[in-house]
Amino acid sequence: MGNNSSRFWDRHAEGYAKRAISDEATYQQKLKKTQAYMTPEMSVLEIGCGTGTTAIYHAPYVNHIHAMDVSAEMVKIAEEKTKAAQIDNITYDCSDFDSLNVDNEKYDMVMAHNLIHLLPDRDAALNKINALLKPGGMFVSSTACLHSGALNLLRLILPIGQVFGRLPLVRFFSSRQFEDSLTKAGFEVEFKWQPGKVKAFFVIARKVS
Numbered sequence: 001m002g003n004n005s006s007r008f009w010d011r012h013a014e015g016y017a018k019r020a021i022s023d024e025a026t027y028q029q030k031l032k033k034t035q036a037y038m039t040p041e042m043s044v045l046e047i048g049c050g051t052g053t054t055a056i057y058h059a060p061y062v063n064h065i066h067a068m069d070v071s072a073e074m075v076k077i078a079e080e081k082t083k084a085a086q087i088d089n090i091t092y093d094c095s096d097f098d099s100l101n102v103d104n105e106k107y108d109m110v111m112a113h114n115l116i117h118l119l120p121d122r123d124a125a126l127n128k129i130n131a132l133l134k135p136g137g138m139f140v141s142s143t144a145c146l147h148s149g150a151l152n153l154l155r156l157i158l159p160i161g162q163v164f165g166r167l168p169l170v171r172f173f174s175s176r177q178f179e180d181s182l183t184k185a186g187f188e189v190e191f192k193w194q195p196g197k198v199k200a201f202f203v204i205a206r207k208v209s
């Protein structure tokens with residue numbers, strides 16, 4: 001996928017790291033809900049880890065986290081934060097999820113937060129995530145589901161910015177469509193939560209086929 005995307009996130013990495021989480025209470029609840037599914041022997045993949053905040057929170061609850069992101073600047077900040085937090089069970093790598101080449105059935109859990117709507121083909125991504133999970137493994141995702149009348153203006157503006165390379169690609173789909181894609185990819189949703197109409201849709205789904 002596009003170097004456009006990595007350039008965009010490289011440019012925004014420093015600002016992203018400094019920005020406070022917009023709804024801390026909701027974020028903490030999502031962390032807690034995820035940790036209820038974690039065990040100390042788990043191997044976890046985080047796709048689009050950004051500056052590592054979520055991986056750092058979860059690291060003490062699992063054996064290992066492989067955290068990856070297409071932006072070298074995001075990964076650099078994540079590595080610094082992880083070192084400062086004295087955490088040694090996160091391995092970072094800078095790559096596009098599309099070209100991530102690891103064995104199938106390697107992970108007990110895959111996380112992708114604020115990412116799926118940025119990928120060109122969510123069905124292909126969910127199929128790949130399913131293949132990377134061990135049987136019965138968990139997929140945890142917080143995803144902007146931007147399919148709503150109120151966001152029509154955004155739909156018009158975004159492609160203009162994308163043409164000029166200033167904005168990343170963004171896909172529009174509803175939470176219903178996202179759930180349908182999960183089912184199609186072989187997942188069963190065990191927990192879902194949308195804390196507000198324009199808030200990210202949080203899902204914990206199990207690989208069932």
Ligand SMILES: C[S@@+](CC[C@H](N)C(=O)[O-])C[C@H]1O[C@@H](n2cnc3c(N)ncnc32)[C@H](O)[C@@H]1O
Pocket residue numbers: 001005006009010047048049050051068069070071074095096097098112113114115118119
């Ligand atoms: C909105 S940020 C979310 C960061 C973090 N997960 C969070 O919730 O704060 C999206 C992140 O996904 C990364 N990203 C976008 N497309 C990607 C891809 N194809 N493969 C890997 N990472 C990607 C970006 O570099 C960026 O760090």
